[in-house]
Amino acid sequence: MTADSELAVTGEGVTAPQGFEAAGVAAGLKSTGKPDVAVVVNRGPLKAGAAVFTSNRAKANPILWSQQAIRDGVVEAVVLNSGGANCFTGSFGFQTTHQTAERAAEILQVSPGDVLVCSTGLIGTGDETFRAKVLAGTEAALAELSPDGGIAASEAIMTTDSHAKRAVVTRDGWTIGGMAKGAGMLAPGLATMLVVVTTDAVLDAKELDTALRRATAVTFDRLDSDGCMSTNDQVTLLASGASGIRPDLDEFALALTELCADLAQQLQGDAEGASHDITIQVTHAASVADAVEVGRSVARNNLFKTAIFGNDPNWGRVLAAIGTTQASFDPYAVDVSFNGVRLCSAGAPDRPRDEVDLTPRPTLVVIDLKAGDAEATILTNDLTHDYVHENSAYSS
Amino acid sequence: MTADSELAVTGEGVTAPQGFEAAGVAAGLKSTGKPDVAVVVNRGPLKAGAAVFTSNRAKANPILWSQQAIRDGVVEAVVLNSGGANCFTGSFGFQTTHQTAERAAEILQVSPGDVLVCSTGLIGTGDETFRAKVLAGTEAALAELSPDGGIAASEAIMTTDSHAKRAVVTRDGWTIGGMAKGAGMLAPGLATMLVVVTTDAVLDAKELDTALRRATAVTFDRLDSDGCMSTNDQVTLLASGASGIRPDLDEFALALTELCADLAQQLQGDAEGASHDITIQVTHAASVADAVEVGRSVARNNLFKTAIFGNDPNWGRVLAAIGTTQASFDPYAVDVSFNGVRLCSAGAPDRPRDEVDLTPRPTLVVIDLKAGDAEATILTNDLTHDYVHENSAYSS
Numbered sequence: 001m002t003a004d005s006e007l008a009v010t011g012e013g014v015t016a017p018q019g020f021e022a023a024g025v026a027a028g029l030k031s032t033g034k035p036d037v038a039v040v041v042n043r044g045p046l047k048a049g050a051a052v053f054t055s056n057r058a059k060a061n062p063i064l065w066s067q068q069a070i071r072d073g074v075v076e077a078v079v080l081n082s083g084g085a086n087c088f089t090g091s092f093g094f095q096t097t098h099q100t101a102e103r104a105a106e107i108l109q110v111s112p113g114d115v116l117v118c119s120t121g122l123i124g125t126g127d128e129t130f131r132a133k134v135l136a137g138t139e140a141a142l143a144e145l146s147p148d149g150g151i152a153a154s155e156a157i158m159t160t161d162s163h164a165k166r167a168v169v170t171r172d173g174w175t176i177g178g179m180a181k182g183a184g185m186l187a188p189g190l191a192t193m194l195v196v197v198t199t200d201a202v203l204d205a206k207e208l209d210t211a212l213r214r215a216t217a218v219t220f221d222r223l224d225s226d227g228c229m230s231t232n233d234q235v236t237l238l239a240s241g242a243s244g245i246r247p248d249l250d251e252f253a254l255a256l257t258e259l260c261a262d263l264a265q266q267l268q269g270d271a272e273g274a275s276h277d278i279t280i281q282v283t284h285a286a287s288v289a290d291a292v293e294v295g296r297s298v299a300r301n302n303l304f305k306t307a308i309f310g311n312d313p314n315w316g317r318v319l320a321a322i323g324t325t326q327a328s329f330d331p332y333a334v335d336v337s338f339n340g341v342r343l344c345s346a347g348a349p350d351r352p353r354d355e356v357d358l359t360p361r362p363t364l365v366v367i368d369l370k371a372g373d374a375e376a377t378i379l380t381n382d383l384t385h386d387y388v389h390e391n392s393a394y395s396s
Numbered sequence: 397m398t399a400d401s402e403l404a405v406t407g408e409g410v411t412a413p414q415g416f417e418a419a420g421v422a423a424g425l426k427s428t429g430k431p432d433v434a435v436v437v438n439r440g441p442l443k444a445g446a447a448v449f450t451s452n453r454a455k456a457n458p459i460l461w462s463q464q465a466i467r468d469g470v471v472e473a474v475v476l477n478s479g480g481a482n483c484f485t486g487s488f489g490f491q492t493t494h495q496t497a498e499r500a501a502e503i504l505q506v507s508p509g510d511v512l513v514c515s516t517g518l519i520g521t522g523d524e525t526f527r528a529k530v531l532a533g534t535e536a537a538l539a540e541l542s543p544d545g546g547i548a549a550s551e552a553i554m555t556t557d558s559h560a561k562r563a564v565v566t567r568d569g570w571t572i573g574g575m576a577k578g579a580g581m582l583a584p585g586l587a588t589m590l591v592v593v594t595t596d597a598v599l600d601a602k603e604l605d606t607a608l609r610r611a612t613a614v615t616f617d618r619l620d621s622d623g624c625m626s627t628n629d630q631v632t633l634l635a636s637g638a639s640g641i642r643p644d645l646d647e648f649a650l651a652l653t654e655l656c657a658d659l660a661q662q663l664q665g666d667a668e669g670a671s672h673d674i675t676i677q678v679t680h681a682a683s684v685a686d687a688v689e690v691g692r693s694v695a696r697n698n699l700f701k702t703a704i705f706g707n708d709p710n711w712g713r714v715l716a717a718i719g720t721t722q723a724s725f726d727p728y729a730v731d732v733s734f735n736g737v738r739l740c741s742a743g744a745p746d747r748p749r750d751e752v753d754l755t756p757r758p759t760l761v762v763i764d765l766k767a768g769d770a771e772a773t774i775l776t777n778d779l780t781h782d783y784v785h786e787n788s789a790y791s792s
Contacts, residue, residue: 055720056716056719056720057719057720057721057727058715058716058718058719058727059719059727085712087712087715087716088712088715088728088740088743088744088745089744089745090743090744122712123710123711123712123713123715123716124711124712124740124745226698226699227696227697227698228697228698228699228713228716228717229716229719229720230716231712231715231716231719300623301623301624302622302623302624302698302779302783302787303622303624303787306783306784306787306788307787307788309784309788310787310788312788314519315519315520316481316483316484316518316519316520316627317519317624319454319484319519319627320452320454320483320519320624320625320626320627321624322454323452323453323454323455323625323627324451324452324453324625325453331453331454331455332484344484344520346486347484347486348484348485348486349484349485349486349520383698383784384784385781385784385785387698387702387784388702388705388779388780388781388783388784389781391698391699391702391703391706392702392703392705392706392708
């Protein structure tokens with residue numbers, strides 16, 4: 001099927017597959033007046049859905065709602081808002097989410113329990129004004145539903161994103177489309193990561209769930225921009241079955257992984273204030289879990305991240321970071337390369353640092369643990385002046 | 397004894413107690429020409445010592461050496477250098493540490509195995525030039541040994557420190573003195589933390605070890621400036637017994653804790669680029685371990701740290717951080733206060749944010765978990781433009 005595959009960085013996103021309509025409107029939640037409420041509606045014939053959620057114990061009201069709503073595997077629509085996280089807003093906030101699902105369900109003539117809700121923005125935002133605007137925005141968005149609405153929807157979920165993120169993967173007769181917002185990851189997440197993925201393939205909720213967990217485990221879960229886990233992260237996958245084609249589940253999972261990897265790279269490339277997109281490749285680990293732990297320890301090390309910002313291939317900080325893990329390896333056997341130049345060999349200096357050019361944005365760090373045959377790749381960003389600026393000014 | 401106690405922010409540090417001599421000299425390890433080799437020598441009559449080390453598995457050569465040398469509880473001297481960490485420098489680097497101890501032992505007419513070595517600076521630094529300068533510096537420092545040398549020694553161990561850190565605690569007839577460098581903590585550490593503490597009290601090595609572990613567990617171990625663990629951290633405690641007085645062990649441990657807390661506060665106050673000294677007090681935890689885990693999760697959260705830099709009392713980021721822990725508490729029962737103003741009550745907004753003034757450098761965040769009777773305090777700093785600048789330019 002590879003010959004038929006096509007990866008589009010943009011495209012219509014969630015409305016690229018048949019059987020979906022979407023819209024995005026401005027409901028006044030953002031002080032800028034930009035679009036802030038989006039809806040994605042599944043017109044069927046199938047109404048299958050699956051979702052994965054933040055693993056943070058501090059979960060926003062839309063997460064608490066959607067975790068219940070997804071249980072039966074039936075999803076008619078997803079309502080998403082930016083401009084307020086509706087997290088730690090008490091029972092009033094949960095009622096807001098509930099009312100949002102009810103309002104959408106009433107208009108669509110479906111059950112409220114089949115409407116998922118996602119929110120993103122400042123924690124603690126969710127008062128009467130917020131509720132009124134979200135409900136009005138939901139109505140307005142549903143009134144503008146269109147089979148071409150994927151672009152508008154992707155713009156309405158943006159927060160600190162500098163551009164909308166969409167991807168489309170096409171196979172033989174069926175399509176997967178997706179949109180994402182956020183400059184982070186599923187767990188943990190820099191800013192809330194919201195993703196909606198649609199397909200017109202014929203798959204049931206259990207199959208979608210299996211494929212979604214396989215795909216997110218090696219894409220969004222391995223994007224670790226700043227080590228901070230959001231309260232609102234949610235990735236939702238909807239199938240309309242409108243293509244009439246039932247793909248092989250492995251083939252579907254691979255295509256879905258390709259799409260999620262594309263969206264994850266778009267998130268990485270737009271991470272708040274970042275000046276480098278860093279790929280940390282951990283090779284010859286004793287297990288995939290070890291490789292992920294080692295990669296993540298580097299991705300979360302502020303001294304490493306500031307060094308990359310300064311174009312400094314500081315391999316010592318890599319070793320100091322991985323020395324804090326419980327992974328199986330001998331710190332004095334490890335090789336570390338930056339952009340193809342091996343600076344550390346068996347725990348001692350190798351090539352001179354000035355052979356490494358870190359001025360390009362893409363940065364590759366390879367850590368060879370010499371402890372086995374497993375490997376994993378973690379995506380992260382550098383820690384910059386702009387990161388500090390954007391996040392210190394976020395709520396003001 | 398409280399009436400007799402006296403806490404001095406400066407003083408002579410390690411030479412304040414009887415029975416110790418010290419010195420600090422410039423050996424050319426620092427490109428600035430500033431002092432970079434220090435020695436502290438115990439003149440006895442006792443030669444008891446104890447030490448705690450970084451828990452990083454990637455340990456520098458001086459750590460590997462000192463961990464062996466401390467085993468018999470006998471310490472004659474400590475040689476410390478800044479201007480190079482001698483970490484990941486291979487067997488040549490270990491030989492440099494070994495030769496440093498041998499050179500000092502030869503001059504002092506003691507066993508090399510009773511000389512501890514500490515290094516701080518860039519990882520990967522430890523070539524022939526480094527070795528020659530460290531050995532020459534050790535000789536030069538030992539030639540300048542003086543009972544008033546504590547100040548010079550404290551200056552020679554500085555790296556990015558803006559000022560030297562010393563403290564003295566006096567009790568009835570005996571004294572504890574200490575010096576510290578670094579803008580971090582024992583485990584983990586922003587920059588390497590090196591501490592030497594001396595006392596003229598009569599205590600054996602086992603007693604020193606017990607008191608040292610008690611003191612560091614609630615002081616240096618709870619200072620978490622940037623979540624990064626050094627390869628070279630070491631805290632050494634030496635007893636000369638020169639006062640002839642044998643204190644009650646509990647009383648000594650309390651006095652030692654007081655001194656270590658003072659030095660830890662000095663380290664926090666001089667953390668790289670910081671503009672706020674943040675005290676995170678976790679109350680009503682189910683256990684001390686839970687309280688420490690919760691406090692540390694906030695101390696390491698970049699979004700929280702950048703918010704404080706921007707004088708933004710962003711309690712939502714506190715809750716998002718603690719939601720990632722395994723500690724026992726209900727996220728929707730928690731209260732969070734900033735500088736005495738309760739912004740979040742039972743997981744919902746309480747007082748308005750603008751009642752909080754975060755312009756002063758000292759910042760108090762209280763997290764009431766409502767889950768038990770234990771508590772713990774973690775000290776940290778904010779994440780600032782200057783932190784990014786200093787750490788991106790460190791090795792250049």
